[in-house]
Amino acid sequence: MENGNIVNENIHREIGANYVPKGGTDRLFASVQPKLYRLLYAITAANGHESSWGTYCDNDMELPCLGDLFSVNWMDDSDEEDLGVETLSDQYELVKKETDKSHVMHFGDLKIAKEPVGWFQGDQRRKTKPLRISANKDAKDGSWPARDIELMYLHRQKEMTNDIYETKSINKKIRKIHEDRRKVKAQYYKVVDALISDPIDRRRILEERNIVEDLGCHDSVTRIFHLLCINFNEYDYALKYVYILNNLCIELGNSKHISNTFLDVCNFGRL
Numbered sequence: 001m002e003n004g005n006i007v008n009e010n011i012h013r014e015i016g017a018n019y020v021p022k023g024g025t026d027r028l029f030a031s032v033q034p035k036l037y038r039l040l041y042a043i044t045a046a047n048g049h050e051s052s053w054g055t056y057c058d059n060d061m062e063l064p065c066l067g068d069l070f071s072v073n074w075m076d077d078s079d080e081e082d083l084g085v086e087t088l089s090d091q092y093e094l095v096k097k098e099t100d101k102s103h104v105m106h107f108g109d110l111k112i113a114k115e116p117v118g119w120f121q122g123d124q125r126r127k128t129k130p131l132r133i134s135a136n137k138d139a140k141d142g143s144w145p146a147r148d149i150e151l152m153y154l155h156r157q158k159e160m161t162n163d164i165y166e167t168k169s170i171n172k173k174i175r176k177i178h179e180d181r182r183k184v185k186a187q188y189y190k191v192v193d194a195l196i197s198d199p200i201d202r203r204r205i206l207e208e209r210n211i212v213e214d215l216g217c218h219d220s221v222t223r224i225f226h227l228l229c230i231n232f233n234e235y236d237y238a239l240k241y242v243y244i245l246n247n248l249c250i251e252l253g254n255s256k257h258i259s260n261t262f263l264d265v266c267n268f269g270r271l
Helices: 026-030 034-039 069-080 088-098 110-114 137-141 146-160 164-195 199-207 215-228 236-252 255-265
Strands: 002-008 011-020 040-044 053-055 105-108
Touching: 040 088, 040 110, 053 069, 053 146, 069 088, 088 110, 105 110, 146 164, 146 236, 164 199, 164 236, 164 255, 199 236, 215 236, 215 255, 236 255
Parallel strands: 011 040
Antiparallel strands: 002 011, 040 105
């Protein structure tokens, strides 16, 4: 994230330009009240229904993905363009075109997008010719969904080894990932079952994708769910289902009731 303090025509104004290399955040930005748009311009790597992507996943160092596709394209653009001339809008269109695995989005006060990128990313004067990570666009074709990078990396390791003991160890790690994902999904489903009695309503809560309508409720139940049910830092795959908590806020409109249910449902242990 970059924030710029800008002095223009003797008028001081603070404008935030935010670059977010994560999927699912657009529901939050879409819910920001219009009166705050004059303070915020945000670009996200993906929309609320998809994952962002890792890139340079096929590399001769036999490492997982070396970068995030959106972030790499943004840095390449910043290296190649004259930031004193290129506007945020120009940057958005170029990065959007290059990030072809997800839908890059922008939100907020789009008037800010007319301003030069250099106002937000520091010194816009180019001193030397930048050294790109790779001049070959094909190098970025090895891109994986961000949530699946660890799993896909293990599968690639498994394909490359002839050692039966290493294969056994990798298979164990793969099974653990799938087991953890089942537990994560089950935790959300148990919460919905405890709060919603009608089967049709349950299915709707589990499937619908809505913008955040109540930021207070969303923030409260997400934090408490993290504290009581699933540690998002340890199980970041759980972020895939956070939209369900938002749906519960929309459906029930009572963060205290939802949070109290977490105490009952997750009392057997936090993941």
